[in-house]
Amino acid sequence: MEGTPVTVESVRDVGPDTVAIELETPESFSASPGQFVLLRAAPEDEEVSRHYTLSSPSVTDTFEITVGVDPDGDLSPWLADLDGGETVHVDGPFGTITYERDADVVAIAGGPGVGPAVSIAEAAREAGHDAVVVYQDDRPAHVERLEALAADGAEVTVLDAASDEELAAAIGTHVDDGRIYAFGFDEFVTLVAEAIEDAGGDPDDALIENFG
Incomplete structure (x- = not known):
């Protein structure tokens, strides 16, 4: 599987059919609020990838993505059921929309x-x-x-x-x-x-x- 392997630190409910997933920050990974990553995983042993925008203000040790859970989706229900400790793969960050802590x-x-x-x-x-x-x-x-x-x-x-x-x-x-x-x-x-x-x-x- 392509991308950098990272550990899922935690998964928590943050709203109806919505979870926040905290991921280990890879070495040399630098991102600003507003950017997104490509997350890859293999539910049912078949690779699935989706883009998720960061939902944490920093990425120092871990970073967060917020996932809306579609019960019929290929990836989000699997992510929502993780306990922490599993490995997923990420590419990125991507995107030119960034916030550099420089303005209201x-x-x-x-x-x-x-x-x-x-x-x-x-x-x-x-x-x-x-x-x-x-x-x-x-x-x-x-x-x-x-x-x-x-x-x-x-x-x-x-x-x-x-x-x-x-x-x-x-x-x-x-x-x-x-x-x-x-x-x-x-x-x-x-x-x-x-x-x-x-x-x-x-x-x-x-x-x-x-x-x-």
Whole structure:
């Protein structure tokens, strides 16, 4: 199997059908919040690979990915059932969307985009910068980390999936409050880009990761 072998340190539930997987950081591995890795594993002795964006603010000894669990998926149910101590393989990091702890941030997330959004907001607060998180999901994940961010002074807004007008309003409120990052599926990030433009911002200046 290609990629670098790494040990699964832990797997924990972080929301409905969502787990956070902590992985051993390979030697010479360096990544910034916003980047992603290719994870390879062999459930049923057949290699399967998927891309996952980092959901930890740093990668010093371990790093984290957040996985939405599809009961019919080829990989995510297997990952969710791991106990820790198993080996998977990773390639990367990949991606040009990075946060270098150098600015205030507005992190906008739809569904599984909450992982990188939270990691960027945490990195910003650790570096002494302001952070805003706007998160749309009917079944929120990483609630404890969102609450911790709010307690630390970040402004956190969680919206249900039917609240597109509220999402646009929240983006309009914060469009000038920091460097904008957005993570989510195509329909969501398209709406985000439109809301940024409607609010007088430039969507081309936003760092937007489209999950497809």
